[in-house]
Amino acid sequence: MELEDYDAAFAFTEHIPEMKWTPTLIRDVVKAYGDAEPTQRVTVIGKPTDVTQRKNVDRWPKNAHGAVGEIWYDLNIDGFVSDLTATFVILDVDDGLDIALNDIHVM
Template sequence: MERLPLSATDDQLIEFADRWAALMEQENYEGAFAFTGHVPEMKWSPSLVRDVIKAYDRRDPAQRVTVYGEPTDITQRKEVSRWARNRRGEIAEIWYDLNIDGLASDLTATFVVVETDAGLEIKLNEIHVM
């Protein structure tokens, strides 16, 4: 799992999500899974992540995440919300709208940012339509 320095900026958090999306674009679901931590309650696996992407909208088994996308009636959202550290060490959340086959979509990945002694751990939380 990749970690970021405790001093990581919002731009660096978004760049982290872009690198995760680049693994998804290659359909390297194992690599994308290993790149982040995971919120345990969500029970993510590489195959479940793949299934969620393939089941979106047209349910096309060939569709995939792309890093870049043209706006449709949707504009891609990439934002970070920060707050004071909570009891679980969480300090922020990344909201990252996924592009599918080069088009902006309303399928959103959220990541929780956790402060640890080793740096910031980014955990995949949800992937769903927002």
């Protein structure tokens, strides 16, 4: 996402169908965060701010939907820590585990 290749970012994970994510919607959510600068982007590195950043993985026994856990990952925006959180579901599939984008929003 740092390169703003939202198509590639979208293709990198599975998706929860009910959430109706698209590469354009992911881009729009990133661009609408905080000051909503049209040039802002997700960055790998994030300098600390007053936000406590979250990068959590929780696991549990497989449920009826095949989920075995979730990931909450606070994104860095323009080189700074943010509270824009991407949440993912960890799915148990035949050949291992899949990560599915669930949501991106301020937590």
